[in-house]
Amino acid sequence: MSLAAVWAGSPVMLRERERRQQWSRVNILEKPRMLECLRMVADLTRLDANWDGHGSAKIQSAALSTAVGIMLQAPLEYLPMPHVCPVSGGSVGLHWRAGERELELTVLGNGAIEYLAVPGQRLEDEASIEEGTLSPGCAGDVGRWLQWLIEA
Amino acid sequence: MTSGGRTLPDFDTPPAVETLLAVRFAPLKKWQVSHFGLFWNRIRDEYPRSEVHSAISSVETPVMFCFPEEPHSEFDVPIRCWFMNRNEATLIQIQRDRFIHNWRKREAAQSYLHYDELRPDFQRNWARFREFLSVERLGDAKVVECEVTYINQIERGQGWESFADLPSVVTSWRGSESTEFLPDPSLVSFNSVYPMDARDGTLRVGLQPAFRPADNKEVIQLTVTGLCRPAESTDEEIFMCLDAARSWVVQGFTGITSSKMHQIWRQKP
Numbered sequence A: 001m002s003l004a005a006v007w008a009g010s011p012v013m014l015r016e017r018e019r020r021q022q023w024s025r026v027n028i029l030e031k032p033r034m035l036e037c038l039r040m041v042a043d044l045t046r047l048d049a050n051w052d053g054h055g056s057a058k059i060q061s062a063a064l065s066t067a068v069g070i071m072l073q074a075p076l077e078y079l080p081m082p083h084v085c086p087v088s089g090g091s092v093g094l095h096w097r098a099g100e101r102e103l104e105l106t107v108l109g110n111g112a113i114e115y116l117a118v119p120g121q122r123l124e125d126e127a128s129i130e131e132g133t134l135s136p137g138c139a140g141d142v143g144r145w146l147q148w149l150i151e152a
Numbered sequence B: 001m002t003s004g005g006r007t008l009p010d011f012d013t014p015p016a017v018e019t020l021l022a023v024r025f026a027p028l029k030k031w032q033v034s035h036f037g038l039f040w041n042r043i044r045d046e047y048p049r050s051e052v053h054s055a056i057s058s059v060e061t062p063v064m065f066c067f068p069e070e071p072h073s074e075f076d077v078p079i080r081c082w083f084m085n086r087n088e089a090t091l092i093q094i095q096r097d098r099f100i101h102n103w104r105k106r107e108a109a110q111s112y113l114h115y116d117e118l119r120p121d122f123q124r125n126w127a128r129f130r131e132f133l134s135v136e137r138l139g140d141a142k143v144v145e146c147e148v149t150y151i152n153q154i155e156r157g158q159g160w161e162s163f164a165d166l167p168s169v170v171t172s173w174r175g176s177e178s179t180e181f182l183p184d185p186s187l188v189s190f191n192s193v194y195p196m197d198a199r200d201g202t203l204r205v206g207l208q209p210a211f212r213p214a215d216n217k218e219v220i221q222l223t224v225t226g227l228c229r230p231a232e233s234t235d236e237e238i239f240m241c242l243d244a245a246r247s248w249v250v251q252g253f254t255g256i257t258s259s260k261m262h263q264i265w266r267q268k269p
Helices: A003-007 A011-019 A032-046 A061-073 A123-128 A139-150 B033-043 B115-135 B163-168 B235-256 B259-264
Strands: A083-087 A091-098 A101-107 A113-118 A130-134 B016-025 B049-054 B079-084 B090-095 B098-104 B143-155 B190-195 B202-212 B217-228
Touching: A032 A061, A032 A083, A032 B202, A032 B217, A061 A091, A061 A101, A061 A139, A091 A139, A101 A139, A113 A139, A130 A139, B016 B115, B033 B079, B033 B090, B033 B115, B090 B115, B098 B115, B115 B235, B143 B235, B202 B235, B217 B235
Parallel strands: none
Antiparallel strands: A083 A091, A091 A101, A101 A113, A113 A130, B016 B098, B016 B143, B049 B079, B079 B090, B090 B098, B143 B217, B190 B202, B202 B217
16 A cells, blocks of 8 residues: 555545535544544643643644644554653654554654654664654655554 | 524524535536636635635536536536635635535634625625626526535534533434443434425535544534525525525524533523
């Protein structure tokens, strides 16, 4: 399966969206898995400032929007359920484990994404751990790492 | 009369986020892509932004039948143009067989726009469109359907937390099973159609789980549509149909939603 195609949204879905008369933007949810993932992110909006007892800011709206965007475009049916958690400073943490592989994303308050891709738990795997930062607006590049997870 | 001279149920804070009034007519055979631009030129001061979308099809008028028997050019494709006003709260959508007018709430704090306030706007722009058809000798619009749609979004946390709570939001969904086998549903969506006792109409209700990207909120989207077939294409008949459709939409919405939700939306006495 080409993840690029999934990431861009299926042509059928796009055509359906185009046919609607409705103007206000909304994502109709047809799969419980998608609903569950989005609900985990949306529930973070209920956390007030100092939710961690150490003075953390509220979860930032750019972090939430970017995390929602990742969930909406990710091929969730091919992935295990993610672990979603608040991160100090107002960021959102997304974590997937597929087989030996792990992908950890921290979506920052400005919409940038820090990633850490761990290929396995063995000592020799440590050398091939990859980490980096994707600039705001580059959430589409997460697709590459989700593809890597699916291939595990 | 109930409140403010209005006879239909009314709410202080209804969940409506968008209203659209639409007229569907027999496909205009002489309509070409260039006419979108010519019409836009007439309304551009008020509607300075435009977008091109694919045409909406319907069972009665499939897109492929929208082509004239002999297309004017190979580029005569079934498209729909959007014309938006400056603050992007009002939209006019036009295609070969439809005229659609939308109004949406841009912010949660914005007050709800009543039909009485939207109707004159629609009337004025529909008249402009009809005049354009006449001036350009495109033939009169033979209207086959009038539509009023209210799009409502009920946020999670406002009267419901999970789909197990749906029966206390929507009275037509009982949520009960004849055995104890099934757990609570993780997701519910449905469509229902009711016959209207006037103007050969139908009332359609669609309920769908949805996610609103503007504020990252989970919502139940409840779309209520009234459709009427006018006996003739006069403006008087068209607006009687729209009024009837709107009356059914409001009463239908009130009928399928619970009194608990009416309290949350502060129904007026």
